[in-house]
Amino acid sequence: MQSLFKESLWGIDLGGTKIEGVILKSAQEPEVLFRNRVPTEAQKGYEQILAQTKKLVDMMCAFAGGRPKFIGIGTPGVSDPMLGTMKNCNTVVMNGKPMKRDLEEKLGIPIELANDANCFALAEARMGVVKEKFPGARVVFGVIMGTGVGGGIVVDGKPISGLHGIAGEWGHNCLHETGGPCYCGRTGCVETVISGPSLERFYNSEAGSKKSLKEIVTLAASGQDTAAQRTMARLTEYFGLGLSVIINILDPDVIVVGGGVGNIDLLYDRGIESVKKYIFNNRLETPIVKPSLGDSAGVFGAAFLVNRSD
Ligand SMILES: [Zn+2]
Numbered sequence: 001m002q003s004l005f006k007e008s009l010w011g012i013d014l015g016g017t018k019i020e021g022v023i024l025k026s027a028q029e030p031e032v033l034f035r036n037r038v039p040t041e042a043q044k045g046y047e048q049i050l051a052q053t054k055k056l057v058d059m060m061c062a063f064a065g066g067r068p069k070f071i072g073i074g075t076p077g078v079s080d081p082m083l084g085t086m087k088n089c090n091t092v093v094m095n096g097k098p099m100k101r102d103l104e105e106k107l108g109i110p111i112e113l114a115n116d117a118n119c120f121a122l123a124e125a126r127m128g129v130v131k132e133k134f135p136g137a138r139v140v141f142g143v144i145m146g147t148g149v150g151g152g153i154v155v156d157g158k159p160i161s162g163l164h165g166i167a168g169e170w171g172h173n174c175l176h177e178t179g180g181p182c183y184c185g186r187t188g189c190v191e192t193v194i195s196g197p198s199l200e201r202f203y204n205s206e207a208g209s210k211k212s213l214k215e216i217v218t219l220a221a222s223g224q225d226t227a228a229q230r231t232m233a234r235l236t237e238y239f240g241l242g243l244s245v246i247i248n249i250l251d252p253d254v255i256v257v258g259g260g261v262g263n264i265d266l267l268y269d270r271g272i273e274s275v276k277k278y279i280f281n282n283r284l285e286t287p288i289v290k291p292s293l294g295d296s297a298g299v300f301g302a303a304f305l306v307n308r309s310d
Pocket residue numbers: 171172182183184185186189191
């Protein structure tokens with residue numbers, strides 16, 4: 001391979017609607033050399049997802065004039081470390097499929113799979129807000145609060161996957177029964193209380209009218225809509241209760257909060273006040289911050305999956 005690509009990191013973010021690929025120059029200099037995307041076409045089935053992934057990897061190889069030693073791939077859900085099959089994917093055709101084996105066969109390149117929330121945490125740790133502002137941080141907890149709620153743990157620049165592959169799966173911790181039933185089969189998961197759709201549902205039940213989360217945030221700030229204020233109070237209160245569990249158990253050096261819900265400014269004052277109320281300590285030093293890589297975190301994190309040791 002040409003010298004420019006010798007130390008390059010290759011990552012793919014395999015999402016429900018698009019598959020994105022990136023080649024970064026090196027771990028030390030993560031400059032983007034290549035970036036492109038293809039549609040996932042998940043509605044055409046599992047084989048089509050594999051074919052689309054291959055199409056993208058072929059484009060990357062053509063650009064680089066060679067093949068990489070490894071590719072890191074971020075996926076919804078996770079590959080079960082014991083069974084080798086996918087689980088917990090919201091792109092449901094992937095569930096139960098031996099995706100790592102199938103992709104390695106199809107691509108002829110060894111791959112490392114990880115959950116997309118782990119990739120998010122890894123990217124923010126290795127080249128995002130943690131690297132920029134908290135370079136001494138060793139333990140990073142990253143959460144994505146959006147349509148769903150996911151989380152990932154990175155220690156010394158490496159993602160922790162855990163015995164079952166579910167380390168960091170904060171979104172399905174039981175938080176409060178008023179969240180109601182979750183798609184995972186349990187009740188009151190974090191995701192059922194503080195994800196975007198859950199907050200919109202709560203507002204609807206309080207106000208008797210449907211509004212988007214964005215509108216609810218604006219209405220709450222206007223001070224005119226008490227149902228919107230109650231919805232924001234629910235978010236900040238349970239955000240604190242939920243995160244207190246993470247801090248009591250993991251006590252991370254930084255928490256990065258991504259996703260559409262993670263963008264709500266109230267989390268960074270009233271939400272943090274709520275965390276203080278619930279942790280087992282007399283003060284809160286943990287920085288709880290927004291990410292800096294935006295939508296790119298997933299694919300960058302995937303690229304760093306292949307460079308775990310430096
Ligand atoms: Zn759940």
